[in-house]
Structure formats: structure tokens, C-alpha cells
Amino acid sequence: MIKVVDGNQAAAFGAKLSKPDVIAAYPITPQTPLVEYVATMVARGELDAEMVEVESEHSALSVLHGAALAGARTFTATSSQGLSLMYEPYFRTSTLRLPVVMCIVTREMISPQSVWGGQQDAVTVRDAGWIQLYVENNQEVLDTVIQAYRLAEDKKVMLPVNVCLDGFYLSHMAEKVEIPEQDDVDRFLPPLKMDYIKLDPKEPISVDPLTPGGLLTHYRKKHMEGLENAKEVFEAVDRDFGEIFGRYYHGKIEPYRMDDAEIALVTMGSMSGTARVMVDKARERGVKVGFLKLKMFRPFPKEEFRELLEGIDVVGVIDRNVSFGFSSGTVFYELKSALMGHHEPLMASFIAGLGGMDITKGHVGTVIRFLEKIQQTKRVEKEVIWMDLEEEIWEKPLTR
Amino acid sequence: MIEIRIHGRGGQGAVMASKILVSAAVLEGKHGSAIPDFTFERRGAPVKAFVKIDDQYIREKTQVYTPEFLIVLDPSIKTAVDYYEGIADNCTLVINYPKLPGDVPEKVKTIGYVDANKITIPLFGMPMVNTCMLGAFAKVTGLISLDSIKHGISEIMEGMKDEMLEKNIHAAEVGYKEAVIVEYKGRD
Structure with a gap:
């Protein structure tokens, strides 16, 4: 029905x-x-x-x-x-x-x-x-x-x-x-x-x-x-x-367009659909980006992440939450610690969508461009980015 | 993808209207999603609802910022809300108004108006205009048939008394019949 x-x-x-x-x-x-x-x-x-x-x-x-x-x-x-x-x-x-x-x-x-x-x-x-x-x-x-x-x-x-x-x-x-x-x-x-x-x-x-x-x-x-x-x-x-x-969700983590990816986005929850749209758009520009939808946050699928991110240059995590005391998004720092001692890509934490704020296509597109920059320069100048508080540094409004 | 934004006041049924539109679109084999703007849920306060309709599954769960279609259930909110904000070029406006409204921005190319208060107050004892305006929307835009709107009303209002359901379907029919369509060429 x-x-x-x-x-x-x-x-x-x-x-x-x-x-x-x-x-x-x-x-x-x-x-x-x-x-x-x-x-x-x-x-x-x-x-x-x-x-x-x-x-x-x-x-x-x-x-x-x-x-x-x-x-x-x-x-x-x-x-x-x-x-x-x-x-x-x-x-x-x-x-x-x-x-x-x-x-x-x-x-x-x-x-x-x-x-x-x-x-x-x-x-x-x-x-x-x-x-x-x-x-x-x-x-x-x-x-x-x-x-x-x-x-x-x-x-x-x-x-x-x-x-x-x-x-x-x-x-x-x-x-x-x-x-x-x-x-x-x-x-x-x-x-x-x-x-x-x-x-x-x-x-x-x-x-x-x-x-x-x-x-x-x-x-x-x-x-x-x-x-x-x-x-x-x-x-x-x-x-x-x-x-x-007839519906299979790929278990703990769903990889999307990760096969030849060099940049990976990690999301959790409803923002994941928007991430799919923007990964598709970036792919049209020739950017080798994929994304991982984290479904099982507890227990944290450490081993699977290590496997999926093997050889990836840059990882960006969008968190709709903060970790007070670790001063980043929660999924970001958990993923970062899970990767320690294994392949360690350059990583950045993006905080967005707090208090009912929308995570728009503009947000996700901006994150992807930011990760591209990290890949080009091979360095993370700023590890934690508050998306909605730093709008003046983005090329266009995040709602577009 | 088609993006629609509905403006009204708490209690006028903007959110329910958004769900009815999705139900109607789904009946026609399309995909749709309806998200309310989550401001303060108070009767009389300005509210918004966002609708997206497409032939494909709609993946993004986001609000609507550049609507091509605008449904205004209560034009008096304009003192509090700029409901034209961000509208796309070639916007279609469907408004609860007794005559052709003035002060419409030039991006609006089609206006459909209907006096939904006059139609719904005798029916409900209050200007619960949502279903009436959806009837008008069906006529003005041709995007969705009146029959599909009626189906949407039955699905989304499931559990309501038969009498209320019939009144809402009637309101949609009258809204459809009485809506006036004007191709808008900008202000004189």
C-alpha cells in the first residue's frame, strides 16, 4: 500500500x-x-x-x-x-x-x-x-x-x-x-x-x-x-x-559514488539525500567525490570506515551537533580517532543545521568546494568550520 | 523539479495543503515532498510550507528558497512577511483576494485570484481557505487535476468526519470554478 x-x-x-x-x-x-x-x-x-x-x-x-x-x-x-x-x-x-x-x-x-x-x-x-x-x-x-x-x-x-x-x-x-x-x-x-x-x-x-x-x-x-x-x-x-x-540499505554505512573517489563526504540523517544531489553535481564538474552515509552510529563501524576510506585524500564530515569539550562535530572526532594508526586522510569538520537550520544544497556544495581546496593545497588551515557563522567567506549564499 | 511555497496563518491549513498537494501529485504518478516551516505553532501567526514535485524521487530534504509557484492563503500577512522573497522568474501567484491585487512584482507572470474567504466562511464559520485555494491552484497552474486534489483531501484528512470532508471537497470545487486567471504584464 x-x-x-x-x-x-x-x-x-x-x-x-x-x-x-x-x-x-x-x-x-x-x-x-x-x-x-x-x-x-x-x-x-x-x-x-x-x-x-x-x-x-x-x-x-x-x-x-x-x-x-x-x-x-x-x-x-x-x-x-x-x-x-x-x-x-x-x-x-x-x-x-x-x-x-x-x-x-x-x-x-x-x-x-x-x-x-x-x-x-x-x-x-x-x-x-x-x-x-x-x-x-x-x-x-x-x-x-x-x-x-x-x-x-x-x-x-x-x-x-x-x-x-x-x-x-x-x-x-x-x-x-x-x-x-x-x-x-x-x-x-x-x-x-x-x-x-x-x-x-x-x-x-x-x-x-x-x-x-x-x-x-x-x-x-x-x-x-x-x-x-x-x-x-x-x-x-x-x-x-x-x-x-526489495529495499536494501547497505547496512551500517552506505557508500555512494565512492569507487574512484579521492574526496569523501560523511553525513548522518536527512542531510544525506542533499549530499547525494551535490555529489552528483560535483561529479558533473569532474570532481572525484563520493559520500558515506553513516547509519549505525552506535556501535561505531570503525573497521568498515577504515576500509572505505583507504587511499582517500580528504574527508569532510557534516555534523548536525557539536561535541562540547572536543570542540568539533561528534561524528568528525569519532571518525578521526577511528582512523588513527590506519590510512589518515586530511579531515575537516563542518557544523551545520543546528536549532532547526536548514542544511541546503548550498551548504553541501560549499563543503565540497572547501574539500577540493584542501586536496589542492594539501593542508587543513581550519579544522572546524561553523557553516552558518562564516557565510562571509563563502562565494554565494548558502541557500542557493 | 517544481517548487511551491505556501504562505498563510496558523489555523488556515497551510501545512495540510502542502501534504494534500503531495498526495495529489503521487496519485498522478509523480513524487513529492512537503515540509512545513517550523516557526512558532500559534493560531494566527504567519506560517509557511514548502512543496517539491518531480518525476524523480526527491532526495533533498530542504526548504524552498526560489519558488516558481506561490500560494498565498492570507495576503494580510504581508505586513509581517515578504512572501515574494526569492521568487523565481516566471512565477505564478495563486492568491486569496477578491480582485486583481496591486503591488505584484514583475517576476510574477501569472496571477490567479479567488475570494476564498467569501467561499469558506459560510462553510466552516471561519476562513479555513486551504482546500479552496488548492482548487484554484489546480485551475490556474494546470499542474495537478482537481480530481487528484480531491483524492489528496480524502487521504490527508482521513479520520475527519464525512461532513467536514465533503465541505472541503466542495470548497476545492468552488475554488476551481471561481478562480480568475490573469496573464500579468507588470504594473501599468
């Missing part, structure tokens, strides 16, 4: 088709319509799930802890300050190895007050043990929610997954989406079966007891192994998905 839906609605369809048993969510801009869509599906009887209206995001995720421990498939979604309020149960979700799927409709963090887009909320919790997948368009929103359950519930993984969709640029953007058939989704995604811990009144167990450091260290190592396993499992999940639904 073809429908015109926005990103929030696409996520709701993805959740519905995955047949969660329990949903608990608290509305927050720009995720609010997602909760409304899901609640409507439950109210209309289209989705047979327990919809729990909670008084906060902290409760939303805590409700899902109980539900997941009792063997339920669970779903929630949040943004920005809501995610902040979730921080305590957020960590516990992953350290308890609960396969919760949560959409983060990414939004800027305060202060100053902002309700608009930006990936600051999601990237800031990158080290809390969840898997994070960032998507480019509404079809990918829907498909990735379904894939997320297969990944989360894989016995080699057993970890919660965030599907991160850009606030407004995806959540409120409407486009054509194919809604998969339920039978196909059922074929792809078997029901959840919790093997290890399960709350059962007939066989009472204590979950999360006080644990000494030595044992806790074992848990941390196994958690990390679960994350590492997710890299391989996700490739298989994506391939299986492609076979059933």
Missing part, C-alpha cells in the same frame, strides 16, 4: 507492523504526532497493544522495563528534554539487555530554548550502551523500525535500539512511502522470546541485585561484545529485509 505520510507517521506504521505488546510514551515536540498516531491505532483497534499513558518520560521507559522483563515487545519514542529526563532508565535499559525499540525524533537541546531539529539529544547519549541508527527518509524510518526489532532481539545482541529521525526535516516532512504487508513483516520478524531473564510469578527471580565490581566488569565486557555483534547481525538483518521487501 502506497501512502503519503510524514516521518512520525512512518515510524508509527513501523511500530504497528512490528506488533508491540506494550507502548508507553509521553508527548514532546517534535515527537508528539508519533504518539498520537500510535495511540489512534490502538484506540481504533488496528494495533493490539497496551498503550500506557504515563506522567513523564522517566516513567515511560520504566514501564517498558517491567513489560520487557515480562517478555513483551515494547515501543516508545521521545525527543530532546524528554530523553534527558529518561537518562536514568535509559542506561538501565541497555545494561539490563532489554530489547526495547525507541525512536528519537532528534531535536536541539536547551538552552536557549529551542524546539527545533538537531541531533544533539541523540548523539549526547551515545555511550549509554544502546544501538543507534540514523535514517535519511520516511521509507527508511518505517523500514528501520521493523529492522530494529530483529536486531534488538537477536540472541547475539539483546540490546535496545534507537531509530533516530531528524526532527521536522523528517518527522514533519510528508512523502510517498510503501507500507509493507503484515504477512511479509511477520515472515521477517518472528515473535519475541526472552530466554534468559523473564519475570514469572511461578518462578520468582530477583532482577538487578547489588553486584560487586568483579561481576559487573563481566557484564560490561559482555555488553560490549553484544554491541560488537550488532555490527555483523545488522548486515544480515538488512540483507534479509532486502530480500523480502
Whole structure:
């Protein structure tokens, strides 16, 4: 079935088709319509799930802890300050190895007050043990929610997954989406079966007891192994998905026009489509540029990046976030450290699209020209560029 | 690619109109994307919505800066917003106005006007002009058929009461019928 839906609605369809048993969510801009869509599906009887209206995001995720421990498939979604309020149960979700799927409709963090887009909320919790997948368009929103359950519930993984969709640029953007058939989704995604811990009144167990450091260290190592396993499992999940639904997303990182590339652009989220357009344009000028769409930000696909960037002269990373304290975009510095000791291209960090600012074709085109200059001069004069604050140095306005 | 910008006030349905246009384009086998301008969501505040339509899939998720088509749901916002900003040469203006508007820049080559307030206030009790203006848009531009607009209304307004749906479809039909098209040669 073809429908015109926005990103929030696409996520709701993805959740519905995955047949969660329990949903608990608290509305927050720009995720609010997602909760409304899901609640409507439950109210209309289209989705047979327990919809729990909670008084906060902290409760939303805590409700899902109980539900997941009792063997339920669970779903929630949040943004920005809501995610902040979730921080305590957020960590516990992953350290308890609960396969919760949560959409983060990414939004800027305060202060100053902002309700608009930006990936600051999601990237800031990158080290809390969840898997994070960032998507480019509404079809990918829907498909990735379904894939997320297969990944989360894989016995080699057993970890919660965030599907991160850009606030407004995806959540409120409407486009054509194919809604998969339920039978196909059922074929792809078997029901959840919790093997290890399960709350059962007939066989009472204590979950999360006080644990000494030595044992806790074992848990941390196994958690990390679960994350590492997710890299391989996700490739298989994506391939299986492609076979059933005819849409394959190239797993953790999608390379685009990289075959003979000398310059590479790295993007994450909705800006990736614009990057494709501008890479095509630069190719028409004869520039050997390609781009990598980073889908799996956690675990960070270090090995694959090393392989894909082997022999590349210059790499530019556009970040819709900042790393306070590392003083660059977050993906930039993570990629830079991943490449250390391997082939190390010249690299520059571009910060753009904060607080709902558009990342236009002009932005991406300007970034490519900047990278060409670095390739010619073989030096990086300025490592971190704030795209929208340095407009006077660009040849033309970034909106053109 | 065709780029359309819709200007109105919060509550007039600019964002819904943008989605209806995409739904209508998709029905005709095209691709489309609609993005609202994310300013303050308040009734009465100036709002914008951006629509792109193309034969190919639209990859860029960006706003519209140089529209060839402009839909103005409420011309009174011009004290707050320059809705002509960035318009392309050969722009087509579809405006909710009872007569040919003055003060139109020369880049506008075609004007379609319709008194959508007069049509919609009796129907809805308020100037909810979006669907009426889409009917006018279909006639003035010929880009999308009225039937497709009606389909778009049914898809995007799914879940609304039948009576509301019928009223909106009626508003689109009247907007289509009553829109006046003027080839604009600049100011006299």
C-alpha cells in the first residue's frame, strides 16, 4: 500500500507492523504526532497493544522495563528534554539487555530554548550502551523500525535500539512511502522470546541485585561484545529485509559514488539525500567525490570506515551537533580517532543545521568546494568550520 | 523539479495543503515532498510550507528558497512577511483576494485570484481557505487535476468526519470554478 505520510507517521506504521505488546510514551515536540498516531491505532483497534499513558518520560521507559522483563515487545519514542529526563532508565535499559525499540525524533537541546531539529539529544547519549541508527527518509524510518526489532532481539545482541529521525526535516516532512504487508513483516520478524531473564510469578527471580565490581566488569565486557555483534547481525538483518521487501540499505554505512573517489563526504540523517544531489553535481564538474552515509552510529563501524576510506585524500564530515569539550562535530572526532594508526586522510569538520537550520544544497556544495581546496593545497588551515557563522567567506549564499 | 511555497496563518491549513498537494501529485504518478516551516505553532501567526514535485524521487530534504509557484492563503500577512522573497522568474501567484491585487512584482507572470474567504466562511464559520485555494491552484497552474486534489483531501484528512470532508471537497470545487486567471504584464 502506497501512502503519503510524514516521518512520525512512518515510524508509527513501523511500530504497528512490528506488533508491540506494550507502548508507553509521553508527548514532546517534535515527537508528539508519533504518539498520537500510535495511540489512534490502538484506540481504533488496528494495533493490539497496551498503550500506557504515563506522567513523564522517566516513567515511560520504566514501564517498558517491567513489560520487557515480562517478555513483551515494547515501543516508545521521545525527543530532546524528554530523553534527558529518561537518562536514568535509559542506561538501565541497555545494561539490563532489554530489547526495547525507541525512536528519537532528534531535536536541539536547551538552552536557549529551542524546539527545533538537531541531533544533539541523540548523539549526547551515545555511550549509554544502546544501538543507534540514523535514517535519511520516511521509507527508511518505517523500514528501520521493523529492522530494529530483529536486531534488538537477536540472541547475539539483546540490546535496545534507537531509530533516530531528524526532527521536522523528517518527522514533519510528508512523502510517498510503501507500507509493507503484515504477512511479509511477520515472515521477517518472528515473535519475541526472552530466554534468559523473564519475570514469572511461578518462578520468582530477583532482577538487578547489588553486584560487586568483579561481576559487573563481566557484564560490561559482555555488553560490549553484544554491541560488537550488532555490527555483523545488522548486515544480515538488512540483507534479509532486502530480500523480502526489495529495499536494501547497505547496512551500517552506505557508500555512494565512492569507487574512484579521492574526496569523501560523511553525513548522518536527512542531510544525506542533499549530499547525494551535490555529489552528483560535483561529479558533473569532474570532481572525484563520493559520500558515506553513516547509519549505525552506535556501535561505531570503525573497521568498515577504515576500509572505505583507504587511499582517500580528504574527508569532510557534516555534523548536525557539536561535541562540547572536543570542540568539533561528534561524528568528525569519532571518525578521526577511528582512523588513527590506519590510512589518515586530511579531515575537516563542518557544523551545520543546528536549532532547526536548514542544511541546503548550498551548504553541501560549499563543503565540497572547501574539500577540493584542501586536496589542492594539501593542508587543513581550519579544522572546524561553523557553516552558518562564516557565510562571509563563502562565494554565494548558502541557500542557493 | 517544481517548487511551491505556501504562505498563510496558523489555523488556515497551510501545512495540510502542502501534504494534500503531495498526495495529489503521487496519485498522478509523480513524487513529492512537503515540509512545513517550523516557526512558532500559534493560531494566527504567519506560517509557511514548502512543496517539491518531480518525476524523480526527491532526495533533498530542504526548504524552498526560489519558488516558481506561490500560494498565498492570507495576503494580510504581508505586513509581517515578504512572501515574494526569492521568487523565481516566471512565477505564478495563486492568491486569496477578491480582485486583481496591486503591488505584484514583475517576476510574477501569472496571477490567479479567488475570494476564498467569501467561499469558506459560510462553510466552516471561519476562513479555513486551504482546500479552496488548492482548487484554484489546480485551475490556474494546470499542474495537478482537481480530481487528484480531491483524492489528496480524502487521504490527508482521513479520520475527519464525512461532513467536514465533503465541505472541503466542495470548497476545492468552488475554488476551481471561481478562480480568475490573469496573464500579468507588470504594473501599468
